[in-house]
Amino acid sequence: GAVVSQHPSWVICKSGTSVKIECRSLDFQATTMFWYRQFPKQSLMLMATSNEGSKATYEQGVEKDKFLINHASLTLSTLTVTSAHPEDSSFYICSATKAGISKNIQYFGAGTRLSVL
Amino acid sequence: DAKTTQPTSMDCAEGRAANLPCNHSTISGNEYVYWYRQIHSQGPQYIIHGLKNNETNEMASLIITEDRKSSTLILPHATLRDTAVYYCIVREGAQKLVFGQGTRLTINP
Numbered sequence: 001g002a003v004v005s006q007h008p009s010w011v012i013c014k015s016g017t018s019v020k021i022e023c024r025s026l027d028f029q030a031t032t033m034f035w036y037r038q039f040p041k042q043s044l045m046l047m048a049t050s051n052e053g054s055k056a057t058y059e060q061g062v063e064k065d066k067f068l069i070n071h072a073s074l075t076l077s078t079l080t081v082t083s084a085h086p087e088d089s090s091f092y093i094c095s096a097t098k099a100g101i102s103k104n105i106q107y108f109g110a111g112t113r114l115s116v117l
Numbered sequence: 118d119a120k121t122t123q124p125t126s127m128d129c130a131e132g133r134a135a136n137l138p139c140n141h142s143t144i145s146g147n148e149y150v151y152w153y154r155q156i157h158s159q160g161p162q163y164i165i166h167g168l169k170n171n172e173t174n175e176m177a178s179l180i181i182t183e184d185r186k187s188s189t190l191i192l193p194h195a196t197l198r199d200t201a202v203y204y205c206i207v208r209e210g211a212q213k214l215v216f217g218q219g220t221r222l223t224i225n226p
Contacts, residue, residue, distance in 0.1 A: 006160075032211070043204075043216040044161065093160045097211070104149075104211050108160035 001027045004096050006109035013084055014117055020080045021112045023094030029074035030096035034106060035067070038091040050077055084116045120144065121205045126221040135192040137220050139205030142186045147209045150181060152190045154201040155219070161204065164190065195224045 003026040013019050023033060032051050036044040048069050050056035056069040068080040077096075081088055091113050095106040122140040129135040141150065151166040165172055165179045167188075172179045178191040192199055204219040 004160075034213075043218055044155075044214075045216075046213050049213065091158075095160070104208075105151075105163050105166070106214060107163060108153075111158070111160045113158075 002096075002098060002102075002105075002107040003027050004030075004094065004107050004109040006094055006112050008112060009110060010113045010115075012115045012117065015085050016083055018080055018082045019084055019114060020078055021092055021094075021114075023077045023079070023096070023109055025075045025096045025098070025107075028096075028098040030077075031074075031099050031103065032097045033071055033077040034095045035069060035077075035079050036093045036095070038093060038111075044093060047079075081114065084114070086116045089114055089116045120148075120207045120215070121217055123203070123205050123217065123220045125218065126223070128223050128225055129192075129195050131197060131224050131226050132194055135195040135199065135222060135224070137190040137192075137203050137205075137222060138187065139190070140187045141205070141207045144185050144207050145209065148207045149209070150179065150185075150188050151206045151208065151214070152177070152179065153204045153206065153214075153216075154199075155204070156198075156201040161216075164203075195222075197224050197226065200224045 005024045007022045035047045038044045047062045048056040048058045050069050050071040052071050052074050058064045071077040091111050093111040095108040152164040153161040155161045167179045181188045202219040202221050
């Protein structure tokens with residue numbers, strides 16, 4: 001199997017606070033993890049790519065100081081939205097790849113819906 | 118930018134085969150064709166991928182034309198649970214996945 005778990009599935013926070021989202025690969029070691037964002041009625045947009053133990057690579061236009069990514073182990077990556085504002089409200093989704101023959105297949109979590117009031 | 122073109126929406130009757138087309142006329146020799154789907158308010162789900170040969174797994178079949186400029190995803194016996202947005206993506210190796218708008222497939226009872 002290749003199960004990716006995200007937590008929480010839904011979070012509501014006040015403007016100015018920080019929110020941490022966890023992404024775990026439950027039954028495999030993730031060589032690489034990815035973070036996406038999806039606004040209503042739009043497609044997924046890649047935010048950043050991270051490998052265990054190294055700094056994340058952010059896509060153009062994504063503020064690395066606002067969206068902090070930590071990938072401390074082969075099974076866990078976290079995305080922290082710092083000083084969240086209403087425009088950060090979105091659906092955040094992580095994915096992971098595993099070593100081996102299916103190394104280029106990304107397995108996705110169920111997503112985290114963030115609402116900033 | 119997405120390198121594929123898909124119809125915006127399609128309908129299919131439950132129990133029938135759903136055939137979802139995808140055009141990728143600029144595909145290069147090392148690029149694979151991947152299909153993912155996203156059921157409402159969930160993360161995308163990997164379906165199948167291929168390079169040039171037709172592929173089949175427990176979920177679907179992928180038919181790639183000989184010139185590789187287009188492909189068709191086939192869900193052989195569609196169920197209501199197959200209602201989703203289907204994304205056709207071409208990429209080489211571990212390049213990032215670029216999601217287009219996909220095809221919104223509705224399975225009707």
